[in-house]
Amino acid sequence: MDKNKAQIEQLFVSVPFWDLLGIRVVEVREGYAKLSMPFDNKLTQPYGIVHGGALFSLADSAGAVAVASLVGLDKRFVTVEMKINFLNPVREGVMEANAEVVKKGKTIAVSDIRVENKEQIIAKAIATYIILDD
Amino acid sequence: MDKNKAQIEQLFVSVPFWDLLGIRVVEVREGYAKLSMPFDNKLTQPYGIVHGGALFSLADSAGAVAVASLVGLDKRFVTVEMKINFLNPVREGVMEANAEVVKKGKTIAVSDIRVENKEQIIAKAIATYIILDD
Amino acid sequence: MDKNKAQIEQLFVSVPFWDLLGIRVVEVREGYAKLSMPFDNKLTQPYGIVHGGALFSLADSAGAVAVASLVGLDKRFVTVEMKINFLNPVREGVMEANAEVVKKGKTIAVSDIRVENKEQIIAKAIATYIILDD
Amino acid sequence: MDKNKAQIEQLFVSVPFWDLLGIRVVEVREGYAKLSMPFDNKLTQPYGIVHGGALFSLADSAGAVAVASLVGLDKRFVTVEMKINFLNPVREGVMEANAEVVKKGKTIAVSDIRVENKEQIIAKAIATYIILDD
Numbered sequence: 056m057d058k059n060k061a062q063i064e065q066l067f068v069s070v071p072f073w074d075l076l077g078i079r080v081v082e083v084r085e086g087y088a089k090l091s092m093p094f095d096n097k098l099t100q101p102y103g104i105v106h107g108g109a110l111f112s113l114a115d116s117a118g119a120v121a122v123a124s125l126v127g128l129d130k131r132f133v134t135v136e137m138k139i140n141f142l143n144p145v146r147e148g149v150m151e152a153n154a155e156v157v158k159k160g161k162t163i164a165v166s167d168i169r170v171e172n173k174e175q176i177i178a179k180a181i182a183t184y185i186i187l188d189d
Numbered sequence: 190m191d192k193n194k195a196q197i198e199q200l201f202v203s204v205p206f207w208d209l210l211g212i213r214v215v216e217v218r219e220g221y222a223k224l225s226m227p228f229d230n231k232l233t234q235p236y237g238i239v240h241g242g243a244l245f246s247l248a249d250s251a252g253a254v255a256v257a258s259l260v261g262l263d264k265r266f267v268t269v270e271m272k273i274n275f276l277n278p279v280r281e282g283v284m285e286a287n288a289e290v291v292k293k294g295k296t297i298a299v300s301d302i303r304v305e306n307k308e309q310i311i312a313k314a315i316a317t318y319i320i321l322d323d
Numbered sequence: 324m325d326k327n328k329a330q331i332e333q334l335f336v337s338v339p340f341w342d343l344l345g346i347r348v349v350e351v352r353e354g355y356a357k358l359s360m361p362f363d364n365k366l367t368q369p370y371g372i373v374h375g376g377a378l379f380s381l382a383d384s385a386g387a388v389a390v391a392s393l394v395g396l397d398k399r400f401v402t403v404e405m406k407i408n409f410l411n412p413v414r415e416g417v418m419e420a421n422a423e424v425v426k427k428g429k430t431i432a433v434s435d436i437r438v439e440n441k442e443q444i445i446a447k448a449i450a451t452y453i454i455l456d457d
Numbered sequence: 458m459d460k461n462k463a464q465i466e467q468l469f470v471s472v473p474f475w476d477l478l479g480i481r482v483v484e485v486r487e488g489y490a491k492l493s494m495p496f497d498n499k500l501t502q503p504y505g506i507v508h509g510g511a512l513f514s515l516a517d518s519a520g521a522v523a524v525a526s527l528v529g530l531d532k533r534f535v536t537v538e539m540k541i542n543f544l545n546p547v548r549e550g551v552m553e554a555n556a557e558v559v560k561k562g563k564t565i566a567v568s569d570i571r572v573e574n575k576e577q578i579i580a581k582a583i584a585t586y587i588i589l590d591d
Contacts, residue, residue, distance in 0.1 A: 069235070070233075070234055070235055070240075071230055071231050071232070071233050071234075072231065072232055072233060072234055072240035072242065072243060074231075075209065075210075075231045075232070076209075076242075096205055097205045097206065097208075097209045098205070098206055098209070099204075099205050099206060100204055100205075100206055101203070101204055102265065102267070106204075106206035106246060106249075106250075107245075107246075107249050107268045107271065108206060108210075108242060108243070108245050108246025108247075108249055108250070109206060109242070109246070111241075111242050111245040111246070111249075111271075112240060112241075112242025112243070112245070112246070113242075115240075115241050115242055115245075116240075116242070131236065133236070133275070133278075134241045134275055135274065135275065135537070135565060135585060136272065136273060136274040136275065136538065136567075136583075136585055137241065137245075137272070137273060138270065138271070138272035138273075138406040138449060138540055139270060139271060139272075140269065140270040140425075140426070140433050140449055140451060141267070141268055141269065141270065142425060142426040142433060143426070144267070157408075157410060157444060157447055158408070158410040158411070158444070162564060162587065163537060163587060165408050165410060165447065165538075167447055176425060176426070179425055179433065179435055179449055180449075181406060181408055181447055181448075181449060181538075183408060183537060183538055183585065185564065185565060269403070269431060269451060270404065270433075270449075270451055272406055272540040272583060274559075274560070274567050274583055274585060276559060276560040276567060277560070291542075291544060291578060291581055292542070292544040292545070292578070296430060296453065297403060297453060299404075299542050299544060299581065301581055310559060310560070313559055313567065313569055313583055314583075315404075315540060315542055315581055315582075315583060317403060317404055317451065317542060319430065319431060337503070338501075338502055338503055338508075339498055339499050339500070339501050339502075340499065340500055340501060340502055340508035340510065340511060342499075343477065343478075343499045343500070344477075344510075364473055365473045365474065365476075365477045366473070366474055366477070367472075367473050367474060368472055368473075368474055369471070369472055370533065370535070374472075374474035374514065374517075375513075375514075375517050375536045375539065376474060376478075376510060376511070376513050376514025376515075376517055376518070377474060377510070377514070379509075379510050379513040379514070379517075379539075380508060380509075380510025380511070380513070380514070381510075383508075383509050383510055383513075384508075384510070399504065401504075401543070401546075402509045402543055403542065403543065404540065404541060404542040404543065405509065405513075405540070405541060406538065406539070406540035406541075407538060407539060407540075408537065408538040409535070409536055409537065409538065412535075
């Protein structure tokens with residue numbers, strides 16, 4: 056577990072886009088990851104709420120870390136597609152994305168992601184990843 | 190047209206998340222919008238390519254501006270959900286998202302979005318927006 | 324509960340497309356529904372597995388019944404959009420879709436759906452519904 | 458072209474689920490397919506309009522035939538996931554799904570699909586397919 060998280064953190068030690076948005080890994084287990092992103096004015100759209108793109112970025116990143124916990128560091132993988140529903144607006148606090156791998160095949164992995172803010176659900180997403188040969 | 194773009198730009202004059210990512214409006218017509226985002230290292234993930242969340246942000250923003258061109262400035266609307274497929278990686282150049290409204294009802298609007306980079310398609314998306322009363 | 328299921332069944336007493344595919348309601352609770360569809364050769368595609376369209380139909384129907392359990396029978400609602408991931412092929416047995424409403428607003432409802440076959444997950448879906456005035 | 462359509466029709470000569478719904482191939486070109494499904498009461502839901510699952514089935518099938526036109530008959534492929542937006546209800550006439558492959562990689566293919574009914578757009582979809590080794 057801790058070893059797993061340490062390895063994952065090594066892979067994701069330098070993700071410029073995470074630094075830009077304030078995303079960081081909170082927890083990693085086999086097939087599961089939790090990532091967080093604190094509210095910041097720089098993440099907002101004209102109504103003062105967090106832009107959907109910032110929430111997508113957090114959710115996709117959590118899905119990817121959950122996949123990484125199963126795939127390991129020697130194989131590369133990328134997001135094929137993702138769909139997200141925005142359920143409640145975010146104006147403050149810390150957003151947390153909980154991702155669970157619901158399918159891990161040889162080539163395809165699928166994560167189911169739930170984003171929360173102060174214990175309220177704010178988004179639900181499904182993402183598909185492809186594990187590349189090399 | 191020009192009046193339309195000017196009005197839209199007024200609405201979107203201050204979008205902190207756009208400033209953070211480098212997103213800006215290139216063109217607006219009735220039911221259509223083109224937005225751009227130049228490649229920048231800050232937008233990348235560990236493989237050196239643009240993070241899917243940055244592409245989603247550009248695509249969703251284009252879809253929203255296309256909807257704004259039909260809804261006007263007196264009504265508010267928000268993204269209900271969006272799905273995006275990533276088709277090719279981006280390592281340089283300027284990304285452009287072309288959004289077309291394929292349905293504008295009283296309450297729901299749907300945008301079809303195509304993202305390109307140096308004339309290659311890099312992503313395809315569909316987004317649903319809800320137009321709020323008040 | 325039982326009253327709820329009886330009312331829902333009244334609404335869905337005659338759904339020609341359900342009869343065609345063999346879909347029926349198994350259970351309904353506040354914000355939740357389980358529907359089933361037995362394997363049948365008529366549901367298959369060229370590889371002998373159940374067609375994705377049949378699984379989508381089951382999942383969407385479950386999502387709609389779950390929404391109906393909250394909206395009641397006096398309001399109409401329709402599916403705005405749905406996304407489904409196919410995780411494992413189905414060659415026999417009974418498919419069951421479990422739908423849970425993760426958001427119920429004044430106008431929009433969102434269902435999270437999990438489809439199983441012999442205790443294996445075979446599909447995961449998210450669906451958006453619009454609740455119509457009058 | 459004609460040869461292509463003949464080959465495709467050979468692959469899809471016996472699709473039980475297509476027979477059940479009334480789906481058939483109208484046209485096939487490199488990376489493109491058009492499939493049709495006539496309105497029938499058996500396809501409807503409680504409001505008398507065509508069930509979303511029937512439209513999904515038509516759209517997914519069109520996307521698959523478009524992919525088949527590029528992949529050929531010696532390789533197998535299956536639908537990984539699909540997302541569809543329902544834009545207008547269908548009460549009569551013939552539905553036609555036009556599918557175009559927007560990405561064909563070694564492992565992944567993506568189709569963009571537009572469904573029409575009497576020259577009105579009724580649905581828009583994106584589908585992801587995986588091409589299997591063997």
